[in-house]
Amino acid sequence: MGDKIFKIGKSIIQHGKENDRIYLMKLHKSDLPNVISKLDEMSKKLFYTKIFAKVPSYAKNLFLNNNYIVEAHIPKFYKGKEDAFFMAKYFCKDREAKKNKEKINKVLKTAIQKDSCEKISSLNKEFNYRKARLEDAADMARLYDKVFETYPFPIKDPNYIKETMNENVEYFGIWHKSNIIALASCEIDLKNSNVEMTDFATLPEYRGNKFALFLLNKMEQCMRRNGIKTAYTIARSISYSMNITFSKLGYIYTGTLTKNTNISGDLETMNVWYKSLNEEGKDMEFVI
Secondary structure, rough: OOOOOEEEEEEEEEOOOOOEEEEEEEOOOOOOOOHHHHHHHHHHHHHHOOEEEEEHHHHHHHOOOOOEEEEEEEEEOOOEEEEEEEEEEEEHHHHHOOOOOOHHHHHHHHHHHHOOOOOOOOOOOOOEEOOHHHHHHHHHHHHHHOOOOOOOOOOHHHHHHHHHHOOOOEEEEEEOEEEEEEEEEEEEEEOOOOOEEEEEEOOOOOOOOOOHHHHHHHHHHHHOOOOOOEEEEEEOOHHHHHHHHHHHHOEEEEEEEEEEEEOOEEEEEEEOOOOOOOOOOOOOOEEE
16 A cells, blocks of 8 residues: 555645655645644654655755754746755654765765766667657556566556646656657646656666657656746665766755655665756767
8 A cells, every 4th residue: 555645735646655754845834834844743643754845945844843854955946046955854764864874875876977968869779758648657557567577656556657647647658569668757846946866666677778868858858848937856866877877967956855755665865966957058979
């Protein structure tokens, strides 16, 4: 059973035992300051070990004064103007303790040192790229089920995929013949002009072809055409491929979320990367 999404007042949260946390996804100003104590009460009642909150800069000090810490920061996140802070409150020393520190630092250092490159975009003729459609949902869910043992959102459920498609998520994929072999998505916050580049998955037998890099580039182009100002991602900190992918396309590392997300059966520490899509310049193109 995946974590549930619902509202406290007008603020949107996700919570559940799978991620063992509460995630304040969207804070509504009218819920301050009471939402902070309500999150505390809920966490203690349900024995969660972490609250993860994404909040605008105007709320930062209120959360700091209630024992939250800043784990990451994205400038001009809201409408290309106001900053966002990714904040955390821990209720367990073990949850707060960092593991794999050496590997996380090595992955990050390697990713940051990677140079961007510009080449002509091309997929091998045996592969086909397009935006996913509602009728693809069952095949998409099967791909995600093959790639991820666990995931923070129920993307293995075709009904959930259809629901998100009808709301604020656009999926992009690569097909080999009639089979989906790689996917990613744009979770769009149109009101605040930002987008999360997420849900990257490639079947094991097709890895090494830089499909994530290709998809990210195409997704950026699409979001830029739609007037989105800021793109970001929350990537597994021990994944060389994903961190390098975002670094290569000019994303900036901005912080690390400790034991934040249950992916592939374990609580993973995640890196936050962001990029302004507002800036002038050519889209990067890659030969695949």
